[in-house]
Structures are given as structure tokens and as C-alpha cells.
Amino acid sequence: MKINEVGMGKDVIIEVSKGTNILKFESKSMEIVQDDLLIECVRYNNKVVNLASKNVVVSVTVDENPLPVKFSDVDMSVVKKDGELYHRVRTAKDGREVNRRESFRVFIGEPGLAQINENTKTRDVLVKDISTTGFAIVSDDDLDINTNIRLSFIDKGTQIILQGCVVRKEYRNNRVIYGCKLVKAPKGLGNYLARKQRKHF
Numbered sequence: 001m002k003i004n005e006v007g008m009g010k011d012v013i014i015e016v017s018k019g020t021n022i023l024k025f026e027s028k029s030m031e032i033v034q035d036d037l038l039i040e041c042v043r044y045n046n047k048v049v050n051l052a053s054k055n056v057v058v059s060v061t062v063d064e065n066p067l068p069v070k071f072s073d074v075d076m077s078v079v080k081k082d083g084e085l086y087h088r089v090r091t092a093k094d095g096r097e098v099n100r101r102e103s104f105r106v107f108i109g110e111p112g113l114a115q116i117n118e119n120t121k122t123r124d125v126l127v128k129d130i131s132t133t134g135f136a137i138v139s140d141d142d143l144d145i146n147t148n149i150r151l152s153f154i155d156k157g158t159q160i161i162l163q164g165c166v167v168r169k170e171y172r173n174n175r176v177i178y179g180c181k182l183v184k185a186p187k188g189l190g191n192y193l194a195r196k197q198r199k200h201f
Contacts, residue, residue, distance in 0.1 A: 001069050001095045004035045011063040012039050014076070014087075018056045024170035024177075025049060029062060030086060038086040041078065044171045051076040051087060060089050061098065069095035105129040105136075106196045112153030116143065127153050132190055134181045135162055142176060145169065149180055161186060 012027040027039040039060075042049045051058055052075075061070045074091040107129050113122040114137060128136040137151060147166045152159060164180030171177075 001064070002035075003037050003071055003074075003089060003091050003095065004032050006032070006037050006062050006069075007064060008032075013061045013063075014039075014042060014051065015059045015061070016051060016056050017058075022168045024168070026170075026172055027087065031081075033081070033088075037089040038079070038081065039089060040087075041085040042087055045174060048078055048085065049171075050078075052078075062095070067097040070098045071095040105131045106193045108153070108155070108196070110153050110155055112137065112151055114139070115150040115152075117148050125151070127151065128177060130162070130189075130193060132182075132185060132193065134167075134179060135164060136177055136179050138175055138177050140175055143169075143178060148183075149178075151180075155192075158192075160192065162189075 006029050008029055008031065010029040012029055014025045014027060016023045016025070025042045025044075027042050029037060029039055031038045037060075042051065058074050058076055059070055059072045060074050061068050071089070071091050072093060074089050076090070077088050079086055079088045108127040110127045112125050112127040114125045115122050123139065123141060126138040128138055130136075135151065137149070143149075143166055145166055145168075149164050149166065151162045151164065154160075162180075163183045165183060166178050167181045168179035169176055170179070
């Protein structure tokens with residue numbers, strides 16, 4: 001698929017990579033103009049996000065049917081059309097279909113407490129999901145990549161404690177989803193995830 005063949009109103013994920021750091025943003029496809037794709041302007045805290053830096057690698061994934069289509073090494077800039085701001089996606093490369101299947105993750109959806117680095121003060125977070133290699137939390141705070149997190153939460157009367165390191169950030173509705181790599185998997189984590197998974201079926 002070429003970028004000018006993308007359907008309108010499709011969900012779009014922008015992935016920005018710099019070294020091992022990855023940020024993700026959400027948008028929607030809006031219009032094709034001169035073979036370029038215009039998407040909803042990406043903002044965070046009501047400010048337009050600059051995606052035109054030469055020091056980053058940007059890819060765009062569009063939620064097409066039957067499979068999402070990913071465009072790699074795209075150029076992005078902010079343009080104004082009919083009084084509205086958009087991000088323009090430009091690439092000469094064809095997109096490729098990608099598999100929807102993700103690594104084995106179990107949805108949790110429980111409130112938790114996060115201790116950041118060596119700070120003894122805890123912050124309220126939402127535990128989004130957990131796998132055998134990492135976990136994701138949702139927070140109002142803006143944390144740096146490589147931040148160490150000690151996460152604790154209660155599930156059915158059992159306290160779960162995880163230690164991880166932030167490896168990815170995804171901005172969504174003025175909140176941030178942090179993907180964390182487990183530093184050390186606690187004993188019994190696999191059994192806990194298996195029990196949670198069975199309850200979803």
C-alpha cells in the first residue's frame with residue numbers, strides 16, 4: 001500500500017525512535033493532499049509535538065483491514081490547511097502489513113503505587129497490563145526513559161510487587177502509558193498471569 005491509498009478516519013499510531021528510546025502517539029487519518037497523508041495534529045499538554053527532528057526515526061502504522069499497515073522512515077511536518085493544523089506524513093516507501101498479535105500480556109486494570117528511582121515517596125498509577133517480561137502503567141507524571149520503578153498493587157487480597165525500568169512512553173489524552181521491562185520476575189508471576197488469563201476466557 002502507498003501512503004496516498006490510506007483510508008480516511010483510520011486510527012494511526014506514530015512511533016518515534018531515538019536509539020533504544022521509543023515514544024508513541026495516537027492520531028487519525030484525515031485527508032490526502034498531493035500524494036501526502038494528513039493526520040490529526042499530534043498534541044501533548046495542548047502543545048503541538050515536533051516530529052520533524054533529524055535525530056529520530058519515525059514510523060506510522062494505520063489500522064487498515066484486514067491487517068494494519070506500517071510505513072517506515074517517514075518524514076513528518078506540521079502544515080496548515082483551511083485554518084486547521086495537521087501533521088503531514090510523507091514517504092516514497094510502500095507500507096507493509098503487520099501482525100496484530102502482540103506478546104502475551106494480561107490486562108490488570110487495578111490501581112497501584114509506584115516508587116520512582118530511590119525516592120521513598122509513592123505515586124498513584126493505574127496498572128494496565130503485565131507479561132512475563134514487563135508491565136505497563138498509566139500515569140499523569142512525565143518520567144524519563146530508563147527511570148527505575150518499583151510497582152505494588154493488590155489483586156484479590158494478594159499484594160504483587162514488580163521492579164522494572166521504563167523503556168517506552170506513549171502519550172494518550174494528556175496521560176502517559178509507560179512500558180517497563182522487568183528487572184527481575186518475582187516468584188510465582190507465571191502462575192499468577194496464567195490464572196488471570198483463564199479468567200478472561
